Amino acid sequence: MSKPEQNASTTPPAETNAGEIAAAAKKMYKVWDKNQRGDKARVHDVIVKMYDDGREPDLVSYQLFSDSNKPCLMPMEHAMKFLSDAAFIVQAPTGNRIMPVAKLDLSKPIQVLAEDELVVKYEELSKESLMRRVKVLPGSEDIKESAKLEELVAFMVNWRRRMKGMTDGDKVLAEKMAAAGQDAMTAEQLENMFPARRAA
Numbered sequence: 001m002s003k004p005e006q007n008a009s010t011t012p013p014a015e016t017n018a019g020e021i022a023a024a025a026k027k028m029y030k031v032w033d034k035n036q037r038g039d040k041a042r043v044h045d046v047i048v049k050m051y052d053d054g055r056e057p058d059l060v061s062y063q064l065f066s067d068s069n070k071p072c073l074m075p076m077e078h079a080m081k082f083l084s085d086a087a088f089i090v091q092a093p094t095g096n097r098i099m100p101v102a103k104l105d106l107s108k109p110i111q112v113l114a115e116d117e118l119v120v121k122y123e124e125l126s127k128e129s130l131m132r133r134v135k136v137l138p139g140s141e142d143i144k145e146s147a148k149l150e151e152l153v154a155f156m157v158n159w160r161r162r163m164k165g166m167t168d169g170d171k172v173l174a175e176k177m178a179a180a181g182q183d184a185m186t187a188e189q190l191e192n193m194f195p196a197r198r199a200a
Contacts (some may be wrong), residue, residue, distance in 0.1 A: 048060050098132060099132070123150075
């Protein structure tokens, strides 16, 4: 009696797993640390989950090199957090570099524009440019790459409204959170941090 044939759907070939891993790697972003020197990588933490009950946040640690042959692979949500510091190079899966996002001090009015600067509304920015500005801020974890321009504009407007109700110290803290990569902080959590100073 011959052995029954194995069902291909229940016993995939071994190379399928390797193929899935390779496909996932092609979607990953690459990050380098321009300040790293020597053979030892510098370790950088990205906060991926915050808890309301006081538990320590969940961290993912990345070892970053400045060597172009040693990029650190990570998902888009984590890589975008490094855009707030020009010391890091972030490259999309397409191979294009994603330029850093200049920090804006919202407590100081803009008095003079440089020759290469222009005041525009958020909706006038390209989706790619606006996405970079959204992703460096805490609370942006719910904004997906497929988000429409309107969603990105709404996120930025709401963020600015919350910032108006903060003191200078609060703003510094919020900027530190954004730079540290606390991408799991929701808008509600952020507002709860400053309940007495919510914008009207």
